[in-house]
Amino acid sequence: MSRSVLSQRVSRFGTTVFSEFSALAQKHGAVNLGQGFPDFDGPDAVKEAAQRAIREGVNQYAITTGARDLRVAIAEHAARFHGQTVDPDTMVTVTSGATEAILDVLLGLVDPGDEVVAFEPFYDSYDANITFVGATPRWVPLRPPDAAHAQWWFDWDELRAAIGPRTRLLILNTPHNPTGKVFTREELERIGALCAEHDVKVLSDEVYEHITFAPARHVRPATVPSLADRTVTVSSGGKSFSLTGWKVGWIIAPPALRDAIQRAHQFVTFATASPLQAAMAAALRLPEAYFTDLAAAYLARRERLMAGLREAGLKAYLPDGSYFILADIAGFGFADDVAFCRHLVSEVGVAAIPPSVFYSPEHRHLGQGLARFAFCKTDAVLDEASRRLRAKLTPRR
Ligand SMILES: Cc1ncc(COP(=O)(O)O)c(C=O)c1O
Incomplete structure (x- = not known):
């Protein structure tokens, strides 16, 4: 019998849900609110400091x-x-x-x-x-x-x-x-x-x-x-x-x-x-203003996406921090969060992450009624996602 190339240490960890949903988002031309990274860039002064360091031999x-x-x-x-x-x-x-x-x-x-x-x-x-x-x-x-x-x-x-x-x-x-x-x-x-x-x-x-x-x-x-x-x-x-x-x-x-x-x-x-x-x-x-402005900009993005999710009929939980919103997907008639998110990406054109992967098998059911949306995105992207959700997401009781 041939031995698996996988060590036991990694055998439980396949491709992450992020890779799966990013590929699906690309395939369906979906607005990607799955990935937790900003679609805007960091401060110029910091990027210039990196360029300077490289130029100066660091x-x-x-x-x-x-x-x-x-x-x-x-x-x-x-x-x-x-x-x-x-x-x-x-x-x-x-x-x-x-x-x-x-x-x-x-x-x-x-x-x-x-x-x-x-x-x-x-x-x-x-x-x-x-x-x-x-x-x-x-x-x-x-x-x-x-x-x-x-x-x-x-x-x-x-x-x-x-x-x-x-x-x-x-x-x-x-x-x-x-x-x-x-x-x-x-x-x-x-x-x-x-x-x-x-x-x-x-x-x-x-x-x-x-x-x-x-x-x-x-x-x-x-x-x-x-x-x-x-x-x-x-x-x-x-x-x-x-x-x-x-x-x-x-x-x-x-x-x-x-x-x-x-x-x-x-x-x-x-x-x-x-x-x-x-x-x-x-x-x-x-300076202080950079950090105050960052939090203020995220507050505006949070409000924008919360409004979009609510208008689409989702019960979204208001986050106190981070750039994610969890929404309750009960009432949409899907077996679980994975089925909901697959439908969302392929039929509605919005990518979100099914949070059950962030739970142990014992508590997985707690994540199966939720979807995770990232709001570290520009206003145009958040607005387009909201528009698609409003237009195409319908409760399927
Ligand atoms: C809770 C949490 N910890 C750690 C990280 C990883 O941070 P880094 O990109 O600095 O490795 C992330 C990135 O999404 C995160 O959400």
Whole structure:
């Protein structure tokens, strides 16, 4: 019998749903609200800083922890926006996007056989990376707003039950993809108390840190006292500067945790593209107005797409952060979210993502009544999507 070329580690992970729906979007000429990247470009000053760095010879390997000027800029940014004190020399590692940072954190802090607790729907690399390090995920479902909850919420008993003697790490994502939940200070304080009780470390994925909508306010978990000593903050410049293709990310962690993670990073990518590191330092130092304008522009896009979805008869949940909207697809007569999204892309001409792929098999049904729409798109694209939805999406009770 011939042996599979696939390692057991990767055998569970086929082509992602993003590839499938991007191909379908292209085939049907659909407006693509599936992919979570902007269809507009990042700031000129930052692009020019990258060009300048290349011209001026910043083209060889950076130091593995990250170019010092970028580490200083990351520390300054953490103080400016989050009131967090960061030592650029002992607490920061620059990575190739948040994606690499997440793998480094798991490699550095989690052993085979350990358990990792995370909320679902989850960002898909969490599941894969937990598997890659031989750990077991314990998923806690977020539940949609209802009569008793104004926002997405979770059951504290379910969270408590998921944490056990083998739990090494809890993954938080705030603002959250795809629900748009922004964890409140009170939730973070209670999570901190639980993690302290069970000696659990926290990975806080904050790639949407600058995309929140008042009255919601992003609270950096590492600034909550009970979480400060146990939290690794992961972020990147992709979403904050509309430069997702650059893949410049970073971790901020107490020195002992950063040391563990750096040990992994040095053998995963060793270092991240030098000229882009120089430019990211310039990005993080942009004036206040840049960040205020970014959030204001996303607020306008959120309102635009929310109106379009509602006019098409979809019950859309208002996100407090990130650039995604989840909509309830009950009432449209489809067996599940995949069937709905296939119909949407081929018959309506709009691509969305079926969120059931962001759930464990146990809770997959929770995602089967939803569709995810991205609003990191220009007004013309959002308007065309809304027009098509209004014209062609009809309830099929
Ligand atoms: C929640 C979350 N974490 C991490 C990432 C990956 O970030 P990066 O592009 O910096 O690797 C994404 C990208 O979509 C994301 O949504």
